[in-house]
Amino acid sequence: MSQTVSLPATSSRLALTDVKTPNIQSRGLNFYFGDGELRKQVLFDNNLDVMPGEIVIMTGPSGSGKTTLLTLIGGLRTAKEGSLKVLKQEMVGASAQQLVRLRRQMGFIFQAHNLFESLTAFQNVKMALELFDFSQQEMRTRITETLTRLGLGHRIHYKPDSLSGGQRQRVAIARGLVHKPKLILADEPTAALDEKSGREVVTIFQELAREEGCTILIVTHDNRILDVADRIVNMVDGRIKSNVYVQESAKVCEFLQKCDFLRDLTPRTLVEVADKMFREDFSSGDTIIRQGDPGDKFYLIRKGSVEIEATRNGETKIVAVLGEGDFFGEMALLTDAPRNATVRAKEQTVLYALGKADFLSVIEQSPTFEQELRKSIFERQ
Amino acid sequence: MKTPLAWRNLAHNKARTAVAVAGVAFAVVLIFMQLGFRGAVVSTATLIYDALEFDVLIRSVEYLHFADPRSFPRSRLHVAASTPGVAHVAPFYAQTNQWRNPQNGSRRGLLVMGVSVGQKAFRLPELRRQIEKLTSPEFVLIDRKSRREFGPAQGEQFSDADLGVETNVGEARVRVVGHFALGAGLAADGALVTSDEGFVRLTPGQSVEWVSLGLVRVQPGANHEHVAREIDNLLPVDVEVMTRREAAERETRHWLRGTPIGLIFQMGVGISLIVGVAIVYQVLSSDVTAHLGEYATLKAMGYTDQKLARVVISQSLCLAILGFGPGLLAARVLYEVTSYYANIPIAMTWPRVAGVLLMTIAMCAASGVAALRKVWVADPAELF
Numbered sequence: 224m225s226q227t228v229s230l231p232a233t234s235s236r237l238a239l240t241d242v243k244t245p246n247i248q249s250r251g252l253n254f255y256f257g258d259g260e261l262r263k264q265v266l267f268d269n270n271l272d273v274m275p276g277e278i279v280i281m282t283g284p285s286g287s288g289k290t291t292l293l294t295l296i297g298g299l300r301t302a303k304e305g306s307l308k309v310l311k312q313e314m315v316g317a318s319a320q321q322l323v324r325l326r327r328q329m330g331f332i333f334q335a336h337n338l339f340e341s342l343t344a345f346q347n348v349k350m351a352l353e354l355f356d357f358s359q360q361e362m363r364t365r366i367t368e369t370l371t372r373l374g375l376g377h378r379i380h381y382k383p384d385s386l387s388g389g390q391r392q393r394v395a396i397a398r399g400l401v402h403k404p405k406l407i408l409a410d411e412p413t414a415a416l417d418e419k420s421g422r423e424v425v426t427i428f429q430e431l432a433r434e435e436g437c438t439i440l441i442v443t444h445d446n447r448i449l450d451v452a453d454r455i456v457n458m459v460d461g462r463i464k465s466n467v468y469v470q471e472s473a474k475v476c477e478f479l480q481k482c483d484f485l486r487d488l489t490p491r492t493l494v495e496v497a498d499k500m501f502r503e504d505f506s507s508g509d510t511i512i513r514q515g516d517p518g519d520k521f522y523l524i525r526k527g528s529v530e531i532e533a534t535r536n537g538e539t540k541i542v543a544v545l546g547e548g549d550f551f552g553e554m555a556l557l558t559d560a561p562r563n564a565t566v567r568a569k570e571q572t573v574l575y576a577l578g579k580a581d582f583l584s585v586i587e588q589s590p591t592f593e594q595e596l597r598k599s600i601f602e603r604q
Numbered sequence: 605m606k607t608p609l610a611w612r613n614l615a616h617n618k619a620r621t622a623v624a625v626a627g628v629a630f631a632v633v634l635i636f637m638q639l640g641f642r643g644a645v646v647s648t649a650t651l652i653y654d655a656l657e658f659d660v661l662i663r664s665v666e667y668l669h670f671a672d673p674r675s676f677p678r679s680r681l682h683v684a685a686s687t688p689g690v691a692h693v694a695p696f697y698a699q700t701n702q703w704r705n706p707q708n709g710s711r712r713g714l715l716v717m718g719v720s721v722g723q724k725a726f727r728l729p730e731l732r733r734q735i736e737k738l739t740s741p742e743f744v745l746i747d748r749k750s751r752r753e754f755g756p757a758q759g760e761q762f763s764d765a766d767l768g769v770e771t772n773v774g775e776a777r778v779r780v781v782g783h784f785a786l787g788a789g790l791a792a793d794g795a796l797v798t799s800d801e802g803f804v805r806l807t808p809g810q811s812v813e814w815v816s817l818g819l820v821r822v823q824p825g826a827n828h829e830h831v832a833r834e835i836d837n838l839l840p841v842d843v844e845v846m847t848r849r850e851a852a853e854r855e856t857r858h859w860l861r862g863t864p865i866g867l868i869f870q871m872g873v874g875i876s877l878i879v880g881v882a883i884v885y886q887v888l889s890s891d892v893t894a895h896l897g898e899y900a901t902l903k904a905m906g907y908t909d910q911k912l913a914r915v916v917i918s919q920s921l922c923l924a925i926l927g928f929g930p931g932l933l934a935a936r937v938l939y940e941v942t943s944y945y946a947n948i949p950i951a952m953t954w955p956r957v958a959g960v961l962l963m964t965i966a967m968c969a970a971s972g973v974a975a976l977r978k979v980w981v982a983d984p985a986e987l988f
Binding site: 290293294297299300323324326327331333334335337338339340342346349350351353354410442569576 | 606607609612615616617733776895897898900901902905906907908983984985987988
């Protein structure tokens, strides 16, 4: 049976069952600035799942709403419409106290370091720990460890005015990390850093994500650090234009490239195709398409296998069994004819589906596409 | 131990802190001076009463203040003397009059007090001894605490060098035969004591049968209030009778409430507080504004408004304590200077020190609270 999942196929790591609850889960999230006549919608139907341990890079032009989304996730603004769960707390309708409590489980790294000039690096970082009941000894150990890890072991008792810009930013990062938050929200964390320091910082992010299961959300224009992202979210005009789990996207592109008729597409177009695919889950024995029905989707088998059963001249037989990486359903879309066979899941199967309209627009982009497709169909018969 | 952020902020920006501390100290000095003057009014108002020997006071219903007591028939004192519980009643005469400066002839008002030579009207042993010298109506004793404008021979204050000096009081000739230390307070710049006959001689139209005050001593163990009530019942309504405490209270009230003096000093205290609040608020709010990003970051991190309030309030209290010390010290010096030159007693009392400290703390706390609004509106969402 088909399960309705509105998230794009490449928006998450492939998992047959939900093993973990996401650290961030938004559904139909809308946000408005202002009231009454002046009310202006800045976020439209944002759906986003971010799992523990994921590093997300958010991009988009300024005014695209990515910062607003970040402040909603960070509990710095109150979400009012839709649903937004952060660290299991529903943010829509949450009280100010709940938000404050939640923020203590997060680490904030702002573009400006915002360090108290009057406090040493150690004391500035300590401000983050004083919200919790740590012993003096534990605080000292943690602060020293964190600062040392950020290459500031020799500057622990320096005040900001005797530190360089990069060092100050690293103190601010230490302040955001020292309490081992479950969620880190960072705004251009590497903007003030040279390449080497920037690399050190994102390496620490990766370690935190891997070792502590920390979710890290970074708003950045620094393409030097794109490689650390597990997921890249692109926002335009308040909408999540694309939300790509990079590894999964790569995998899907790899599969798509195996299709003869898609082989000639550029990687960029392939990624776009992958982005437009939606995940559908089927159990063993579920009918995916039925012979005679109008064709509406193109399918890629991400996991599992299907059997194709055709009835010709009153005789029904299984004509093929397809497995991971194979695709089907393109013929009915191309010829505008009814389905010429029935496809049934042989086991627990995950399919990535592409709608007819999207499928056809992809074809238009590739002059050789139709030709290739026809050839491929011909060869199959 | 928590990081003393408030203290660090103050220590970091020394110039700003110095301005604030100076502002607080300035306000503290102003408050102390106003309270000092007001206190001087209170203590000088009753200065002469404190020096007089009485338990119950009889005075005219028209009595205004000590230097203008009006008068009533002496026969009232005979009635009082026969009241049960009364040990002794002494007449007392007082009136302001013009003293001629023996050095340059200028005239100046002073308080003239007349006593029956044989009776102990004053508590001061020195004055009691001196009063025995008033053997002739033209003999007078002069207060050493009179201002130097009255013309002491040695320039600063009356002394043995003035003994035998002759001058005029009103139209009458007097001779200085002794001196004493009293201090007449607000109503007069100087004082002299003479005999009852001498007083009548200096005051045209006066007679010994019209007295200014009746000084009643009650018998040991007798209840003063009770005796006062008894006397009052026996006497007609042209006089009023009161205990020593009540007399002092009413004298104080007259100066604080019946004249603008008290109000002026109270206003002074209020204005000093406002000046203090303005200065401290200015400094604190510019400090908060300079650290708005930092405070917003703390808010984002999960610091509550209350926790941040504690930082700003502690900062303001630090300023209160830092400013109070120098302010107290400066006020102490100014008290000495003022006492010396104005010849009025201004003393630093512990209740006043405690009171001003509390006012200073309240002043700084109020400024802190006002500055806090800026922290409260600091929006961490603006940081991204």
